[in-house]
Every structure is written in C-alpha cells, then in structure tokens.
Amino acid sequence: MKTQQAMIDQAKSLLKKLLEDGEATAVFGLARGMGGVTAPRIFTMPDELDSLVLEPKWPLAKPAMEILRTAPGGYRLAVVCRGCDERALVELIKRNQVDADALVMVGVACSGEQASICLCDRPYPSKLDIGEAAHGVDPFDDPGVKYLLEGDTHTRMGRWERVLKRCVKCYGCRNSCPICVCDPCKLEGEPWVRRGIIPTEILSFHLIRAFHLADTCVACGACQEACPAGIPLVTLQHAMRRALREGFEYEAGLDVNEKTPVLFDFIQAPEKDRPIPDWINTLRD
Amino acid sequence: MTNSITDLAGSKCIFIIGSNAAESHPIIMGEIYKAMDAGGVVIVVDPRRTAVAENAHIHLAIEPGTDIPLLAGMMRHIMDEGLYNAEFIEERVEGFEEFRKFVEGWTVEEASRQCGIEPSMIRRVAEIYAKADESAVVYCMGITQHVCGSDNVIALCDLTMLCGHVGTEHSGLYPLRGQNNVQGACDMGALPNVYPAYQPVADPDIRAKFEEAWGRPLSDKPGLTVVEMVRSAGSKIRGLFIMAENPALSEPDVNHVVESLRKFDFLVVQDIFMSETARFADLVLPGSSFAEKDGTFTNTERRFQLVRKAVDPPGSAKDDFSILCLLGNALGLNFNYESPADVMSEINRLAPPYGGITYDRLERQGLQWPCPNEEHPGTRFLHQGRFTRGKGLFVVPNHVAPKELPDEDYPWYLSTGRMFAHYHTGTLTRRAKQLDREVSRPYGEINSEDAAKLGVGEGGAIRVTSRRGSIVVDAKITDRVRKGSIFIPFHFAEARANILTNPALDPRSKTPEYKVCAVRVEKGES
Amino acid sequence: MDCRFVRTTCPFCGTGCGMLLKVVDGRVVDTLPDRESVVGRGHLCIKGWSAHEFVHHPDRLTHPLVKKGDSFERISWEEAISLAAEKFRGIAEQYGNDAIGGFSSAKCTNEENYLFQKLIRAGFQNNNVDHCARL
Numbered sequence: 001m002k003t004q005q006a007m008i009d010q011a012k013s014l015l016k017k018l019l020e021d022g023e024a025t026a027v028f029g030l031a032r033g034m035g036g037v038t039a040p041r042i043f044t045m046p047d048e049l050d051s052l053v054l055e056p057k058w059p060l061a062k063p064a065m066e067i068l069r070t071a072p073g074g075y076r077l078a079v080v081c082r083g084c085d086e087r088a089l090v091e092l093i094k095r096n097q098v099d100a101d102a103l104v105m106v107g108v109a110c111s112g113e114q115a116s117i118c119l120c121d122r123p124y125p126s127k128l129d130i131g132e133a134a135h136g137v138d139p140f141d142d143p144g145v146k147y148l149l150e151g152d153t154h155t156r157m158g159r160w161e162r163v164l165k166r167c168v169k170c171y172g173c174r175n176s177c178p179i180c181v182c183d184p185c186k187l188e189g190e191p192w193v194r195r196g197i198i199p200t201e202i203l204s205f206h207l208i209r210a211f212h213l214a215d216t217c218v219a220c221g222a223c224q225e226a227c228p229a230g231i232p233l234v235t236l237q238h239a240m241r242r243a244l245r246e247g248f249e250y251e252a253g254l255d256v257n258e259k260t261p262v263l264f265d266f267i268q269a270p271e272k273d274r275p276i277p278d279w280i281n282t283l284r285d
Numbered sequence: 286m287t288n289s290i291t292d293l294a295g296s297k298c299i300f301i302i303g304s305n306a307a308e309s310h311p312i313i314m315g316e317i318y319k320a321m322d323a324g325g326v327v328i329v330v331d332p333r334r335t336a337v338a339e340n341a342h343i344h345l346a347i348e349p350g351t352d353i354p355l356l357a358g359m360m361r362h363i364m365d366e367g368l369y370n371a372e373f374i375e376e377r378v379e380g381f382e383e384f385r386k387f388v389e390g391w392t393v394e395e396a397s398r399q400c401g402i403e404p405s406m407i408r409r410v411a412e413i414y415a416k417a418d419e420s421a422v423v424y425c426m427g428i429t430q431h432v433c434g435s436d437n438v439i440a441l442c443d444l445t446m447l448c449g450h451v452g453t454e455h456s457g458l459y460p461l462r463g464q465n466n467v468q469g470a471c472d473m474g475a476l477p478n479v480y481p482a483y484q485p486v487a488d489p490d491i492r493a494k495f496e497e498a499w500g501r502p503l504s505d506k507p508g509l510t511v512v513e514m515v516r517s518a519g520s521k522i523r524g525l526f527i528m529a530e531n532p533a534l535s536e537p538d539v540n541h542v543v544e545s546l547r548k549f550d551f552l553v554v555q556d557i558f559m560s561e562t563a564r565f566a567d568l569v570l571p572g573s574s575f576a577e578k579d580g581t582f583t584n585t586e587r588r589f590q591l592v593r594k595a596v597d598p599p600g601s602a603k604d605d606f607s608i609l610c611l612l613g614n615a616l617g618l619n620f621n622y623e624s625p626a627d628v629m630s631e632i633n634r635l636a637p638p639y640g641g642i643t644y645d646r647l648e649r650q651g652l653q654w655p656c657p658n659e660e661h662p663g664t665r666f667l668h669q670g671r672f673t674r675g676k677g678l679f680v681v682p683n684h685v686a687p688k689e690l691p692d693e694d695y696p697w698y699l700s701t702g703r704m705f706a707h708y709h710t711g712t713l714t715r716r717a718k719q720l721d722r723e724v725s726r727p728y729g730e731i732n733s734e735d736a737a738k739l740g741v742g743e744g745g746a747i748r749v750t751s752r753r754g755s756i757v758v759d760a761k762i763t764d765r766v767r768k769g770s771i772f773i774p775f776h777f778a779e780a781r782a783n784i785l786t787n788p789a790l791d792p793r794s795k796t797p798e799y800k801v802c803a804v805r806v807e808k809g810e811s
Numbered sequence: 812m813d814c815r816f817v818r819t820t821c822p823f824c825g826t827g828c829g830m831l832l833k834v835v836d837g838r839v840v841d842t843l844p845d846r847e848s849v850v851g852r853g854h855l856c857i858k859g860w861s862a863h864e865f866v867h868h869p870d871r872l873t874h875p876l877v878k879k880g881d882s883f884e885r886i887s888w889e890e891a892i893s894l895a896a897e898k899f900r901g902i903a904e905q906y907g908n909d910a911i912g913g914f915s916s917a918k919c920t921n922e923e924n925y926l927f928q929k930l931i932r933a934g935f936q937n938n939n940v941d942h943c944a945r946l
Contacts, residue, residue, distance in 0.1 A: 600873025
C-alpha cells in the first residue's frame with residue numbers, strides 16, 4: 001500500500017505532465033491553502049500543483065461538469081477522480097451533459113477506511129492511475145441500512161417517515177448530486193411538491209428524487225453528506241441499485257456505451273404470461 | 286451562547302423555547318437531530334406546531350406570552366421534588382432565598398391555568414430537564430420579543446442555574462442569533478451604552494482609555510436606541526446615518542416609522558439596494574455585499590470568522606470600510622487605516638476579550654471569544670467552574686402579560702416571524718430566484734377551521750387589521766397554527782407585517798413585542 | 812477562463828456556516844458548502860445555497876445618489892462625502908452634537924461596526940449609535 005505522500009507525489013507529476021504537454025488546459029482537484037485548509041481548486045500552471053492534495057473526500061464530478069459547461073471551446077479539464085466521481089462523469093457523458101473529449105479523468109483509489117465510511121462496494125475507478133484498489137464494502141451488511149430496508153411495509157414506512165420529516169428543504173441533496181441536472185426541476189414546482197412549507201410532503205419530494213435517479217445514481221453519497229438533517233438518502237438508492245442489479249444485471253456509471261435498461265428494455269419480447277392475442281396476426285398488411 | 290453549536294449534539298435533553306430552528310437556523314437543527322439520534326430528549330415550547338415541534342419528543346403548545354408561568358411551574362415542581370442541584374447553588378450562585386420565595390409563590394396548577402398546559406405535562410417536562418445529565422436550553426425571538434422579554438431570559442437563566450445545567454460541555458443556554466453579524470455588531474459597541482466588548486460608556490476609566498486612543502473627548506451619557514431615535518426624528522435627532530439597516534420594514538408599527546423618516550433634516554443611507562428606508566434618504570451611498578469585502582463576522586457561538594473579498598463592488602460602489610474611512614477623514618477623525626486588518630489591531634488593543642484575535646489565526650476555523658491574547662486558544666464554553674461575574678445570581682423574573690390581547694374588536698392573536706426560504710426584510714432573499722420560486726407572495730398561516738368559517742380557500746385573500754393598520758395577504762391553511770391565531774412572516778414589502786405590530790417595548794432591552802398583538806381577520810378582496 | 816473558489820462566511824443567519832463562492836471571470840456564479848468549515852461542516856440551508864444570487868443583481872446601487880425634489884440624481888463620491896460631512900457638521904453646530912445619530916448594521920463586518928461607532932462617538936461626542944439587534 002502506497003503512503004498518502006507517495007500517492008500525492010505521483011499525482012502531481014502525472015498532472016504536471018498533462019499541463020506541460022498541453023493535454024489539459026487545467027486540472028481540477030483539491031489544494032491545501034492558508035491555515036492548512038483544503039478546498040477545490042483549478043490549477044492552470046504546473047507550479048500551482050505543489051499545493052495539490054487528495055484528501056479529504058470532496059465530490060468533484062458536479063463542479064467539474066459545471067466548469068466544463070461554461071468553458072470556452074477547446075478547453076480540456078483534467079479531473080482528479082475517485083471511483084464515484086468517475087462513475088458520475090460516465091453517467092453525465094451518457095446523458096450528453098459532459099463532452100467526453102473535453103475531459104481527462106485521472107483515477108485515484110480510496111482507502112479501505114473511506115470505503116467503510118461511504119459503504120462503497122467499489123472504492124476505485126475503472127481507470128486507476130494512482131494508488132491501489134481497496135476492498136469494497138457491502139452496504140447491506142450495515143445495521144443502519146438494514147434497519148431502514150428490513151421489516152414489513154408498515155414498519156419501514158414508520159422508520160422512513162421519522163427521518164424524512166426532518167427535511168428542511170435546503171435542496172442540498174439535489175444541488176450536490178452530480179446526476180441531478182433537470183431544468184426545470186420537478187422538486188421546485190407544484191403540483192408535485194407544495195411550495196413554501198416544511199416539513200415538505202415526505203413522500204413526494206424524496207421519492208420523486210429517488211425514482212428520478214433510480215438508474216443513474218452511482219451512490220457517491222454527495223446528497224447524504226450535504227443533508228443538514230442527516231437523512232440517510234443513499235440508503236434509498238442502495239435499494240434501487242440492488243433492484244437494477246438483480247432484475248437487469250445493470251449498474252450505473254460503469255460503461256459509457258451501456259444504455260439504461262429502464263428506458264430501453266421495454267422494446268424486448270413481451271412477458272410470457274401476457275401473450276399477444278392471435279387476432280393480431282389476422283390484420284391486413 | 287454559552288456553549289458551541291456542535292456541543293448540542295451531545296446534550297441529553299434539549300429544551301427549545303420560542304425558536305423555530307428548523308426554518309430560521311436549519312444547520313443548528315441538524316445538531317439537535319444528532320442529539321436525538323444519540324438518545325437525547327427534545328422538548329419544544331411554542332404556540333405553533335412548527336417543524337421543530339413536529340420532530341420533537343414533546344411539544345407544549347402554550348398560550349402566547351405565558352413563558353414565565355410555564356417556567357415558574359416547572360421550577361416549583363423541581364423544588365418540591367428536590368430535583369434542584371443544591372451543591373451547585375451553594376457553591377456557585379447567590380440570591381437563592383429570595384428566589385425560593387418567588388418560586389413558592391407559584392403552584393403547578395396556577396402555572397397550568399395561565400399557560401394552558403396540563404399540570405402532569407409541566408411536571409414531566411420539569412423532571413426530564415432537571416434529571417438529564419446535561420440539559421441545554423435553546424431559545425430565540427419567541428422569548429425575547431415580548432414586553433417581558435428580558436424577564437423571560439432571566440427565568441431561563443434561573444432554570445439552568447437551579448439545575449446546575451451550565452458550565453459544562455453539553456449544557457448551557459443557546460440564544461440563536463438571527464443575523465449573520467448581530468453578535469459582532471453588539472461586540473463592537475454598536476449599542477448606545479457600551480464601547481466595544483461591552484465596556485460601559487459611563488465608566489470614567491474606560492472612557493479615558495478610549496479618549497486617549499481616539500484623541501477626542503467622549504460623552505459619558507448613554508445614547509438613544511433605534512426605536513427612540515426614530516421616535517425623536519426632527520426633534521432630538523436631526524441628522525441620521527443608517528448603514529445597511531431597513532427600519533421602514535423591520536420596526537413595529539411601520540406606518541409611524543415612515544412618517545418619522547421624513548422628519549429628519551438630513552438622512553444618509555448606505556446600502557446595496559434602494560431599500561424601503563433608502564427611498565427616504567437625502568443621500569444614498571452605494572456600499573458592498575459580503576462577497577465584495579474583507580473582514581470578519583462573529584456568529585452566535587462567539588466565533589470570529591473571516592469574510593473574504595471574491596469580486597469588486599458594482600459600478601462605482603465602494604466597500605463599506607472605505608466609505609467609513611472617507612467620511613471619518615472628512616470629519617477630521619484621522620481614519621487612516623490601510624485595511625480592515627488594521628482596524629482589527631486597534632480592536633485587539635482596546636477590547637481585551639478580543640485581544641488575541643488576528644487574521645492569521647482565523648484562517649482555519651476562526652476563534653471564539655474570550656480570546657485575550659495570541660496564545661489563548663479561544664473559549665468553547667463559558668462559565669466553567671466560575672461565572673463571569675464570580676458567583677451566579679438568581680434574579681426574580683417579573684411576568685407581564687402581553688400589552689395587547691385579543692378582545693371583541695380584534696379577536697385574533699397575531700405573531701410574526703421568519704419562514705425558511707426568506708430572511709429578515711427580504712431585501713436579499715427576495716432577489717434570489719430559488720427563494721422567490723419557493724415563496725413569492727406575502728401570506729398568513731391560519732387554521733383550517735378558521736379558514737372554513739371565513740369562507741377562504743388556500744391562497745385566497747384575507748385582510749388583517751390591527752389598531753395600527755391593515756394589510757392583505759394570501760391565506761395559507763395549516764393546522765400548525767391554533768384556532769384564533771394567525772402567523773405572518775415579515776419579509777414582504779408589499780404587505781408589511783409590521784404595519785400591524787404593536788410598538789410596545791420591553792422596558793429594559795427595548796425589544797418590541799412582535800410575538801403578540803391583537804388583530805381582526807376577514808375575507809379580503811383579491 | 813479564470814475560475815476560483817473563495818472561502819467565506821454565509822451572510823444570512825447567525826449560525827455562520829462556511830461557504831465557497833465560485834468566481835468565474837470576476838463574477839460570483841455559485842455557492843457551495845465548505846466541507847472544511849467547523850460551522851456547517853459541509854451543510855447549507857436553502858438561503859445559504861442561494862447566497863450568490865443577489866450579488867450581481869441589476870438592482871444593485873452603483874453610484875452615490877442625492878435627493879432632488881422627489882427623485883434621486885447621481886453625484887460623485889467627492890461631492891457625496893463632503894455633502895454628508897457638511898450637513899452633519901451643520902446640524903451639530905445648530906442643534907448640538909446630540910442631534911446626530913447612527914444605525915450601524917448586523918449585516919456589516921466587525922471592522923465596519925467598530926469604525927461606525929467610533930465615527931459617531933468620536934465625531935459627535937455622543938452615544939447615539941445602535942443597530943437592529945432586537946428585531
């Protein structure tokens with residue numbers, strides 16, 4: 001296992017080279033600034049990368065997308081990506097929100113410790129440039145996740161109601177989600193969600209969000225980390241992701257060319273127990 | 286506040302009174318949820334079933350303006366059952382005997398009769414607060430904006446001292462301050478009776494120190510408050526300088542305030558927008574927003590934090606520091622500061638509790654005062670082992686009923702406050718698309734039974750009238766307000782809630798009684 | 812394209828959450844929570860997330876304005892400052908120093924509040940300085 005410093009050194013030299021060779025116009029990552037405080041930074045000069053760090057976790061996919069949206073033509077952004085950042089950017093490319101040619105992803109592995117904090121089953125990007133892949137964690141082994149997903153409907157509803165009622169409607173989950181890009185956003189307008197009052201209708205707000213992201217969520221945890229009320233939002237998504245894996249053998253964010261089954265599988269053969277009536281074959285040409 | 290925001294997460298009992306933290310201080314609410322998840326009990330006292338009340342273990346929906354009766358009832362039960370902290374009182378507090386007489390003048394039943402809460406609930410809540418290892422009290426404007434607001438605060442202080450719930454990590458008193466730098470404005474002496482760090486203007490030694498530092502003779506007479514200055518417009522006060530305040534919306538009985546603003550011989554308003562107040566100015570100076578200047582704000586937990594310049598002010602607008610320097614120099618005051626950091630070094634010298642607060646040290650996570658020197662790490666919680674004044678002092682609170690209660694002509698209770706998407710007079714938040722989308726029109730919350738009686742549906746117009754004026758707002762029908770009560774947020778210039786409010790003041794703090802006045806509610810013409 | 816993230820403190824309530832302003836080519840275009848801030852710890856409320864929205868609003872005041880009849884006219888900073896100083900000095904001479912007062916601001920910085928109370932106290936030898944702490 002490489003030390004943190006060795007990983008940083010490796011990242012610096014790799015990223016410096018990208019800037020020097022003109023492979024990237026700028027690098028997007030974390031910098032340690034005055035007082036030892038870490039914040040996202042756009043590095044445009046190789047020397048600036050001296051302040052680069054890789055920790056703590058700071059989801060960068062969404063800000064990276066937003067930078068690319070306003071960037072001039074020909075701009076290429078190298079982004080320091082954890083596994084979840086990479087998967088989020090893959091989803092954004094699929095949805096034409098990010099131009100793959102304007103993006104250079106530099107993959108960094110997460111530590112095993114980070115994986116257990118995030119309940120991440122895949123704490124590394126598919127293209128791993130820096131560090132070694134740690135073992136993932138099965139989120140369904142977590143007692144907190146079990147508590148909310150097990151038991152009968154009534155029990156689960158009661159448990160979810162208690163946590164969802166705390167929502168202060170900051171929209172932090174949406175704002176920090178790399179996949180939430182709809183404009184206009186369904187959460188903003190009636191009749192879906194009543195405006196101007198909290199607690200908001202607990203089902204509409206959070207279930208609209210959960211279903212909207214059902215086949216794109218990469219479980220990066222940005223929503224939950226941004227929630228001031230501590231609502232375990234990723235747990236909802238773990239359940240959705242499991243359903244997709246079990247029913248369709250699909251997982252978001254792994255392959256730019258793999259389409260979502262939710263939108264595309266309905267064109268396949270009809271269900272066996274619902275045969276198409278015979279008269280259909282008697283129709284004229 | 287005595288402690289720090291994150292200390293709340295470790296409290297075993299949080300007693301929230303007169304605060305709708307879920308809407309006004311959502312991030313602090315998050316710490317309260319953490320305490321709940323760790324097994325803490327949350328008790329909420331509020332006439333409205335607010336979002337905080339919805340999420341609490343116990344909600345006591347008291348009659349408006351009966352906080353002292355409730356607290357007195359609780360304290361009576363704590364005394365009767367011997368649940369008070371005799372050791373703490375003996376060691377650290379004075380005035381217990383007289384205070385005991387006050388408490389013994391109350392019974393739980395009498396308290397119940399006045400505040401409308403069942404005696405058994407008063408007892409239960411008192412026991413939870415007193416018995417928990419570390420209990421915290423969180424309060425806000427629902428406590429202070431009453432004619433007996435200072436006495437309400439005193440009663441809360443008494444309760445904490447009675448149970449010894451102060452001076453430890455997770456106990457204490459948490460007043461939640463409403464504006465980003467209201468703590469700092471007070472700390473810096475923007476008050477009529479004190480210099481920076483609450484040093485009295487009437488103290489000759491203190492005055493001499495400032496006279497020497499500033500090179501000017503100074504007055505020993507406390508000045509006038511905001512409300513008093515407005516009331517003295519054109520008589521005692523002729524020239525007024527208003528920096529980024531909007532009394533035309535924020536003061537009670539604003540119709541009267543607007544009349545007063547016209548009466549000044551010369552009114553200067555420095556602001557970033559043409560506020561309702563700036564319209565009355567003779568001279569308007571364009572200042573800067575928080576994103577256009579360097580400096581510090583002090584939050585509700587006494588923490589100095591850096592504000593950093595991100596962009597230049599628009600057009601020829603200037604940052605407020607530069608404007609004050611120009612004006613100071615024009616008045617012959619030698620305001621030759623190079624930067625706000627220069628001003629901070631002067632503050633370090635003249636205000637002892639802030640002596641160790643320098644910009645370099647603020648970079649990482651700010652510093653909480655008292656922080657008297659550069660080696661001092663700042664103070665996470667106050668009154669550990671010893672109160673600031675030495676011994677704590679029990680003071681007998683004096684309950685005064687709200688000055689204006691519902692009667693035949695004005696049979697409804699009105700209370701005003703904030704809602705989650707807007708802030709203060711709306712000058713800033715109503716210009717944000719996201720927030721305007723959430724709520725763009727003035728409204729009043731009424732109970733569904735009242736709405737049915739009035740024949741008003743959701744969003745229908747209602748006219749609200751008090752002895753001072755009348756406004757029309759949209760009805761928001763919700764059973765979180767009680768029958769016979771209406772709640773109106775004060776963020777909206779087109780229907781100013783403060784046209785209705787009563788300018789009755791707490792005699793000590795001069796805080797207006799925004800939380801209770803009497804109004805009439807009718808179906809309005811839309 | 813120049814793009815920076817500037818660490819600062821939220822301008823709304825007294826909690827004082829840490830935030831990052833995203834600045835692109837001299838304009839504040841977005842607000843992000845500061846995950847390193849001890850206050851907020853990476854959280855913001857709906858108001859905090861919108862903190863950048865009023866900064867470049869077209870209604871911003873951009874020039875000193877003087878009242879002429881019922882409307883306002885632009886004047887230069889030199890004129891504005893000397894007008895204010897002259898008028899305040901004139902009132903103090905005619906009615907006494909106590910006839911001047913000032914409202915400082917819970918929205919402004921500590922340094923500005925300090926200067927403001929010093930301006931009133933040292934400039935006019937009275938203590939008529941207050942702000943809306945009570946409201």
